[in-house]
Amino acid sequence: xxxxxxxxxxxxxxxxxxxxxxxxxxxxxxxxxxxxxxxxxxxxxxxxxxxxxxxxxxxxxxxxxxxxxxxxxxxxxxxxxxxxxxxxxxxxxxxxxxxxxxxxxxxxxxxxxxxxxxxxxxxxxxxxxxxxxxxxxxxxxxxxxxxxxxxxxxxxxxxxxxxxxxxxxxxxxxxxxxxxxxxxxxxxxxxxxxxxxxxxxxxxxxxxxxxxxxxxxxxxxxxxxxx
Amino acid sequence: xxxxxxxxxxxxxxxxxxxxxxxxxxxxxxxxxxxxxxxxxxxxxxxxxxxxxxxxxxxxxxxxxxxxxxxxxxxxxxxxxxxxxxxxxxxxxxxxxxxxxxxxxxxxxxxxxxxxxxxxxxxxxxxxxxxxxxxxxxxxxxxxxxxxxxxxxxxxxxxxxxxxxxxxxxxxxxxxxxxxxxxxxxxxxxxxxxxxxxxxxxxxxxxxxxxxxxxxxxxxxxxxxxxxxxxxxxxxx
Numbered sequence: 328x329x330x331x332x333x334x335x336x337x338x339x340x341x342x343x344x345x346x347x348x349x350x351x352x353x354x355x356x357x358x359x360x361x362x363x364x365x366x367x368x369x370x371x372x373x374x375x376x377x378x379x380x381x382x383x384x385x386x387x388x389x390x391x392x393x394x395x396x397x398x399x400x401x402x403x404x405x406x407x408x409x410x411x412x413x414x415x416x417x418x419x420x421x422x423x424x425x426x427x428x429x430x431x432x433x434x435x436x437x438x439x440x441x442x443x444x445x446x447x448x449x450x451x452x453x454x455x456x457x458x459x460x461x462x463x464x465x466x467x468x469x470x471x472x473x474x475x476x477x478x479x480x481x482x483x484x485x486x487x488x489x490x491x492x493x494x495x496x497x498x499x500x501x502x503x504x505x506x507x508x509x510x511x512x513x514x515x516x517x518x519x520x521x522x523x524x525x526x527x528x529x530x531x532x533x534x535x536x537x538x539x540x541x542x543x544x545x546x547x548x549x550x551x552x553x554x
Numbered sequence: 555x556x557x558x559x560x561x562x563x564x565x566x567x568x569x570x571x572x573x574x575x576x577x578x579x580x581x582x583x584x585x586x587x588x589x590x591x592x593x594x595x596x597x598x599x600x601x602x603x604x605x606x607x608x609x610x611x612x613x614x615x616x617x618x619x620x621x622x623x624x625x626x627x628x629x630x631x632x633x634x635x636x637x638x639x640x641x642x643x644x645x646x647x648x649x650x651x652x653x654x655x656x657x658x659x660x661x662x663x664x665x666x667x668x669x670x671x672x673x674x675x676x677x678x679x680x681x682x683x684x685x686x687x688x689x690x691x692x693x694x695x696x697x698x699x700x701x702x703x704x705x706x707x708x709x710x711x712x713x714x715x716x717x718x719x720x721x722x723x724x725x726x727x728x729x730x731x732x733x734x735x736x737x738x739x740x741x742x743x744x745x746x747x748x749x750x751x752x753x754x755x756x757x758x759x760x761x762x763x764x765x766x767x768x769x770x771x772x773x774x775x776x777x778x779x780x781x782x783x784x785x786x787x788x789x790x791x
Contacts, residue, residue: 477710480706480710481707481710484690484703484706484707485690487694487699487703488690488693488694488703489693489694489695490689490692490693491693494689494690494693497686497689497690498686498689498690498707500682501679501680501682501683501686501711501714502683502710502711502713502714504679505676505679505713505714505717539713543709543710543713547622547706547709547710550622550625550702550705550706551702551703551706553702
């Protein structure tokens with residue numbers, strides 16, 4: 328029981344540290360937000376979104392925006408730890424290293440949800456559709472967790488490489504494409520108000536990916552940060 | 555490990571003979587498929603290369619797991635890293651052959667080099683994931699860390715392999731399933747005659763031999779490269 332509470336305390340301390348640092352600088356979240364809005368604007372002109380085409384591509388645009396902004400956030404969240412030797416400090420702390428992993432993942436998860444919480448209403452206003460649906464929010468929760476759970480692990484690998492800025496997307500996208508496909512399909516199912524029978528397989532796939540990614544990251548994170 | 559093993563030379567010859575036999579069987583022994591004609595013969599090597607590709611990635615994943623489990627306690631854990639790289643490189647080459655042969659077959663049968671079918675998409679994602687594996691390794695200088703990160707990524711990337719394998723069995727797809735029951739929407743499926751089955755089995759066996767031979771050669775090369783690296787280090791010191 329004591330180990331569990333120690334684990335939770337270490338994990339929450341890291342989440343708290345990340346959120347507090349972010350609250351003071353607002354570097355990451357502002358960059359992610361501006362970037363996300365830019366992506367939406369680029370899509371608007373690149374795809375010439377008319378009301379008919381819009382309804383078909385909305386979920387795709389939403390997820391591309393979220394994943395690209397998420398990559399930005401993941402890269403940054405690990406780079407700040409690495410640059411001033413903070414990661415070494417964290418690793419020296421007498422806590423379970425998976426607590427560090429889950430702390431960083433939870434913080435990234437919060438950032439990604441914040442971006443989603445802002446672009447969803449903005450998109451709804453810009454394109455005059457309502458994206459604030461319960462089902463869509465569930466898909467975003469599941470998709471974002473899967474994305475940051477494997478993304479945090481890969482980011483902590485990428486920052487230790489020479490080519491770190493270009494490496495993260497290359498490592499992350501092939502692994503997460505199936506997850507993003509499932510998220511896009513499930514989202515567009517909710518947006519088109521399809522039957523649950525057609526949406527459920529994609530939701531199940533999302534849950535499976537979340538579990539697999541989290542389990543793998545949990546098992547191997549130790550080997551990624553050891554010195 | 556310096557001199558080439560006698561057994562490896564024997565294996566080279568056996569593999570070449572097997573491969574020639576399989577090729578002859580494909581062209582002269584297996585009957586012509588009535589609907590698709592000559593292009594159906596791609597099938598024998600197409601499936602065999604797909605199998606070798608996935609086998610290579612599987613070997614890499616297993617070697618990655620063993621490396622992660624043993625690298626703290628054992629000095630010789632490095633050999634598992636060499637095995638993993640060999641598996642990934644062979645897997646990449648054979649998966650590419652598989653994609654190209656599939657395209658050649660698809661042009662007359664589906665009337666298109668490429669479709670965004672689940673099977674074709676997942677196999678390409680798999681190929682890209684392992685290309686990323688090589689880029690990850692190229693970006694890290696420290697050999698120990700390179701091996702460790704490579705092992706981690708070979709495990710993560712392996713998720714794409716079962717996804718590719720089962721994609722034609724889970725999703726509706728036009729990619730045929732020749733072994734087992736095919737989806738009714740698949741196009742280009744056929745039933746194998748006994749002679750086709752024999753040819754198919756032969757190409758699977760011969761490609762498995764090619765895999766073992768190449769793996770052995772590549773592992774040997776890995777050891778030699780490692781030795782060269784250490785000699786270079788000693789010279790500079």
